[in-house]
Amino acid sequence: DAGVIQSPRHEVTEMGQEVTLRCKPISGHNSLFWYRQTMMRGLELLIYFNNNVPIDDSGMPEDRFSAKMPNASFSTLKIQPSEPRDSAVYFCASSRGGPNTGELFFGEGSRLTVL
């Protein structure tokens, strides 16, 4: 089975531009998580979904960030407008839930650079 698929792997953009990161979770997994990784702050949970419904978005930095999960096989994280401090690696992860809760399967990440 394919793992979690993220795109793009690398994105370089200019301040003020809109950025959309995409994620396809593992088929059959009902929880999806967006994390951000930086040297200064480590791994931060931005938002997570259960059965396509946002459960906790308390980690979303500000209104410039939004996330959607229109169906069980696709999610997006959008930043509009982007700022240099948004530069980071953004990871998507999925989980089957139930007794396996906590076993997250991570994608390879999307490295965002905002100039």
Added chain:
Amino acid sequence: AQSVTQLGSHVSVSEGALVLLRCNYSSSVPPYLFWYVQYPNQGLQLLLKYTSAATLVKGINGFEAEFKKSETSFHLTKPSAHMSDAAEYFCAVRISGNTGKLIFGQGTTLQVKP
């Protein structure tokens, strides 16, 4: 609130030496604890998990961790380091009462010297 603290952001060992990466947790309820590994330019992979079934947990690649409630610790060990073990290691705690939210420690970079 539940949290984990990893002691030491960098650990360096010689090939063949014991690996010890430290993690302490804070939780008011019995915790579910995890160790993940991140190789360069990759996502995190699960090494092992503690879910209260046994205090000594064995994971992949020869790693194991022991849950010690009296010390609120969940340290990761491996008897003999390999060059391929060089990576960043994260301890994590699952937040109780929800569908799998994990809080990660700051990570420990393991360097293995020849």
